[in-house]
Amino acid sequence: MSAAGDIGRRLGSIPVVRRTLAVLLVATVVAVVGPALSPHTAIDADFDRILEPPSLSGGHWFGTDQLGRDLFVRTLEGLRTTLLVAVVSSAVSLVIGVAYGLVAGFAGGRLDAVMMRFVDALYALPFIFFVILLMVVFERSFLLIFIAIGAVNWLDMARIVRGQTLSLKQRDFVAAAKLVGVPTPRILLRHIAPNLLGVVLVYLTLTIPQVILVESFLSFLGLGVQAPATSLGTLVAGGVGPLESAPWVLLLPSAVLFVVLLCFNFLGDGLRDAVDVRLGRRDTP
């Protein structure tokens, strides 16, 4: 996709974005390979070294938790879960939302009305109730939880994509394609979708932190991933208890969560700039 290539190139030329991407890349690599390289594991409890403060020489870089588990490895494991949530849930909300919005917006008329009323109805459902329901049905499978989160988050995406499609299909270039006889799927793919790209990308980077927060929130409530697996949200929840005696158990995973969220927000800003340059280009008169 050449338009995507253009946006990518411009994105790469924004320094904040370059640094953010570097941080996210390092975080991903460390989260994936880090736990394997560490002498500790996330589940081995060492009851002799409960709530040990962080130290570089003692072997526990982030200290230990109430069960004497190495907090650094646990944080990396949590980070891995959280990044996985970001990717899987956002991808789910992206695919459903874009496809749904595109079809509703382009079809218009009665189909559009029916599809969007369905979205309105879903909006009206209490979100937590909905997730709990899904989780009962899905029996708390690791991956299915993420899919459930994504499946709830696609509503906004569908609305945005539909609105954009509604205005794009009025444009002359779509009329020109119809006049030539370009089949509808090709019009959607070649003429409408590429012009949605900017908005979708920007909105996607806003969805990612949202999805991460939702997962953390669910885990905090005890509805998210289950022990022994962990996520940053679970770690933060677990850190609340020993807050007074051992603040690092709460603060260090929170700090990592904070940095990751910040990175995605920066990425969103950068994307918006990169896309704006393309759409808002003005020649000097």
Next chain:
Amino acid sequence: MSLLEVDALTVRYGADAVVDDLSFALEPGEALGLVGESGSGKSQTALAVMGLLPATAAVGGSIRFAGTDLRGLGRKAMNRLRSVSLAIVFQDPSLALNPYLTIGRQLTAILHAHDLARGPDALARAEAALADVGLPDPRRQLAAYPHELSGGMRQRVMIAAALLGKPDLLIADEPTTALDVTVQAQILELLDRLRDHTSLLLITHDLGVIAGHCERMLVMESGRLVESGSTATVFRAPEHAATQALIGAATDLAVDSPPAGDSDFLMSADALSVGYPAGRSQRLAAVRELSLALRRGETLAVVGESGSGKTSVARALCGLVAPAGGSVVFAGKRLGATLAERDLGLKRRIQLVFQDPAGSLSPGMKVAEIVAEPLRVHEPGLAREEVRRRVEAALADVGLGPEYLGRYPHELSGGQAQRTAIARALVLRPELLVCDEAVAALDGSVRARLLARLKAVQANTGLGILFIAHDLAVVRQIAHRVAVMYLGRIVEAGETDAVFGNPRHPYTRALIDAVPVPDPLRPAGRNSLSGEIPSPLAPPSGCAFHPRCRWSEPRCVAGRPALERIGGEPRRVACWRAEDPELVTTPG
């Protein structure tokens, strides 16, 4: 002392000089024309004088107004000068007015800002200003919002706003480009009248506008002044190639002879009606029982003011809107009402070129992909090399080299984008090409080249062209026959020479009279047409044109004349008095 002295003015954006070493002077009471194609630096010059250039512009040289160096003035001092001494009117009046404030609020705000008047005093002055620019019922207009006014009325409001502070110099930057030719004539007449109080710097790309209204003119090209002098001299003996090109583009009125023989009609529309829903129970009838026909190899122009229904005709013929009634026959077969009812083979035979060149090209596709797309749809088996060869040939036909293949639409100028759109329309070798204001957004010389290309393609392939336009000069250059539309109906139709040389309908006559003539020795476009086109929601009774017609009589109000042949001519006119000798011979 000159009122405005510009000396060695240079405006740069980065390394690009958009105005380069420009010097000129404007005397008190003078009207000076500044002409050039888009990108020649005219508007940048105006903005520089007004001190409205963006911060990214590097300005050099000096601008002196009544002896004061404007460039040395601070922001506050410059603000005080604006409106009171210097005022500007921009091209697009709909962009210059705040849609959420009434006209009265916007006008009095100017008076308040300059401490010229307050309270009822300010309202009275605003009302007087609106009356000065010829707005009907100025008191009521004060309470109106911009969207309630037509384009011509909005431009009058802008001029009224500019004149509130009684400035010594008015800069008008393409003040009529966005307007219909009849409204243009009214606005230009208004600017002429204002000359008693104020000097005028009139910026335009249309030499016809300059010719009737300015004593002196400057010609700019790529930021430089290439020619200056009295309008009469420049027109008589243009020295620079750019001026010659501008004058050539404006006066070249060669019409080819129409195709010989009365071969079968390629396309004919019979009693075509197009309507749109408007509000709850109303329907806006844009086209009313219109009939027209087009031969192979022929160009038929449809002209009229905006709101006359021209574009609806084009869209209905192409199947983009379903007609409310009537039928269209193409190459002997009745056409489906909408695109969905037309088969693929038919779609390649009828193509449309849109008015806005940039908007009709997919922003994310390269020129090569855009022109190749029709081939992919209609000849999916075509080899890659063959597609490329045909795309290059189609682009070459419209004068674009292979270096444009890899460009995106936003990297093209307006002319290049429109040529790409025409290449896309012609790559399938259609039999009917509908051009909806296809050259309206282009500069004179680009327009002339494009029209020549279209003519060449037509001569080679026998293409039938339906040419929708409001610019009569363009129509004269390309059309064999012309149909004049008013409020959804054809009021006069016939051979271009006959219709333009001897118009028999008062509306045709008014349209022709309103065209600014690019000849300073002939009288400026007279305006025999007052007011504006009525709303198609409530068309006048009888002949729809009667409220604006100076020859109207009781029978025009009572009954609508049919479109009928007059005398022994092949021309048809819808007017009770089409053969009335008074109407034919009296000058407008």
